[in-house]
Amino acid sequence: MRRFLFAAAAPVGALAVTLVITSIALILFGSNPLEAYGDMLSHASKLETQVDILNRATPYYLSAVAAAIGFRMNLFNIGVEGQYLFALLIAAQVGSLVALPQVFHILLIMTVAMAVGAAYAGIAGVLKVTRGVNEVISTIMLNSIAISGLIALLQQRWQAEQENFTSTTLGTNPIDESGLMPNINGLLEIFTRDIGQGKELTGVLLVAVLVGVAYHLLLTRMRFGFDLRASGLNPFAARAGGVPPKQMIVAAMCLSGAVAGLIGMVELADTGKFSPNPIKGLGFGGIAVALLGRNHPGGMVLSALLFAFLDVSSGILQNTEAATKEIVNIMQGIVLLVAVVAYGVTKRIQTREEARATAEALRSSEPAEVLA
């Protein structure tokens, strides 16, 4: 119970501090904070907006899990951005080339995306263990190589043959209907009224849930997850304990990349091709979401939803003119910063309390009892 309180105190406190600071900022901008928050909440209370939020939170969550797998063993995979965009392109192209029954078609596309993401992230892992290249540097480089190099090049080569270039026809050849992940409106509508405005709840949400559960089981129930955490906490101790460090690094990078490969599936289910303007920045957004969610499978759900909610609020704030839409970015930044500070503070308090408890125990009793 005490541990849970400690864990919850930081994010709740961070959110409260964020609201205070944002309110001050809003007042300075000449807006009424209560009006702005009211508009955001009443907009978010609509079912259609909730679908938007879930659709936005899904790629954020996948991206956060991808980053968190690395963070858990002190690997900073900054390359999620390049990995998911590259995986999206290859998966879209492969998917357009085949015609299969729906289940196999979707599975093939997802497998290709995960494999490409894993392989591309694996490059950074291999470079680290064989040549000692810091993965931060190599993944940033690989981002540039993927986005400005490989994608730009292959995108041209695979541009669908056509007479008329319009923004709707640009991109790779469209994937057959059978390769597109269906929406899961029906699943949500069991609990709610029918979803209007033609909004579709992405089926990738289910994949994200599975990934979250798998991530949780990996960390808590599997040997690999234990090795991963051990390597992160103390690589030398882990090594002494029989965890092969090189294999762990490569495996963790590949796993992180494989999850990253799934990020683009949300967009692919929607557009059915690699469009010339894919949604970028999700890889970096995921790092923030992972930090805020403390790499915890449940915590990241909350932080992904929070970020998605803030993103989606930007439209309504502009429409009602209750506040400038930049307030959304400001809130995202502040909540992250305050949370990191709060985590630091609670950790320090926790450590001090533990130290005091140990000291008291040492003072008041025999050493043997403490050990026991």
Added chain:
Amino acid sequence: MRKKSTLILALLAVLSLLAAACGSDVADVASDAADAAGDAAEAVEDTVDDAMEDDAMEDEDADHSADDDAMEDEDAMEDEPAMADSDTTVGLVYDIGGRGDLSFNDSAAAGLEKAQADLGVAFTEASPNNDGSDRAELLQIAADGNPIVIGVGFLFEGDAVAVAAENPDTNFAVIDSSMLDFSQDPPGPYGDNVAGLVFAEEQGSYLVGVAAALKTESNQLGFIGGVCCFGLIEKFEAGFRAGALSVNPDIEIVSQYITDAPDFDGFNQPDRAQVIATTMYEDGADIIYHAAGGAGNGMFQAAKDYSEDNGSKVWGIGVDSDQFNTIGAVDESLQEYVLTSMLKRVDTAVFEILKAQNDGAFAAGPNVYDLSVDGVGYSTSGGFVDDIVDDLEAAKASIIAGDVVVPTDPTEVG
């Protein structure tokens, strides 16, 4: 003590973040993104002239009469300065970055304000997230409260089609896209409530071609296109050539494109534009017209460098917005090399479609804005073409009168 310093540090950190966020950073990022988006917007306008002409033919009579009506109304409006009050409200969604981009978005905003002043149209405005992920959401929010929704830039094409299908009672207009469904045969509008607002770029290019031919001393001109072979930028080249040759049939015009479609990077490569422009100036051209979006800045830089190195002044001609002003915001020293700019009047398009909506004359499919409605034009900022304005106005009048038909295909021009 420790506690206190930690607290102060934390507060400082938060405040600095706040300052950074409120400060120029956000605006910079946003305007960069907007530039890129604007350039891309030019890149992918569909231009199947045949298809459009076929379509236009059928509606031609109707269009003309509508135009005439519109003209008359406008005159009437000028006579009586009364501020009309209209039931029409509009939700306008800018491209990424919103107001302040000195280009498409600001021009759209100007049209919006004119419609508010002249027609009494009330508006709400919005711009997407930096990654553009919420375009459809913004269109839907705008459609919830307004009879007409405008998307600034072709990037709204796909989302506008989808949202329009769900909101049949709301009209949608997208700037810089014809909004033609090419899966139909012949291509037609996506729906009765979907219009595309496009421009007769060849007519504006003709006028700056005339200006270049009148101003050149070496009788050599250059043209730099951003991206070749998807049917849009050729219109600029054809108009420019035709305009220049109409003044002097012996004039020499070299043209070069930075990239070929579907590689649209040409619009974002000022370095390559600079290399091409430098070569053209060295080969004797003294005026170059660019239709290369953001890459065009490289051309103006080349004009400045060449002029300073060789002591003989060379010029560049801008495109889309009044580049004397837009480039002045980036680097004032380049202003004196902007002879004129071919204007794409997004403000006119916004105003005209709102006027049509107000008059109950919203027309689905492509709405082409040409010289007759000031949909395209040339700029006089800097005063470098003040001495030839009469010639330019004469050329403009003869195009509007139909005496000159500007070609859209450069291979048709001598």
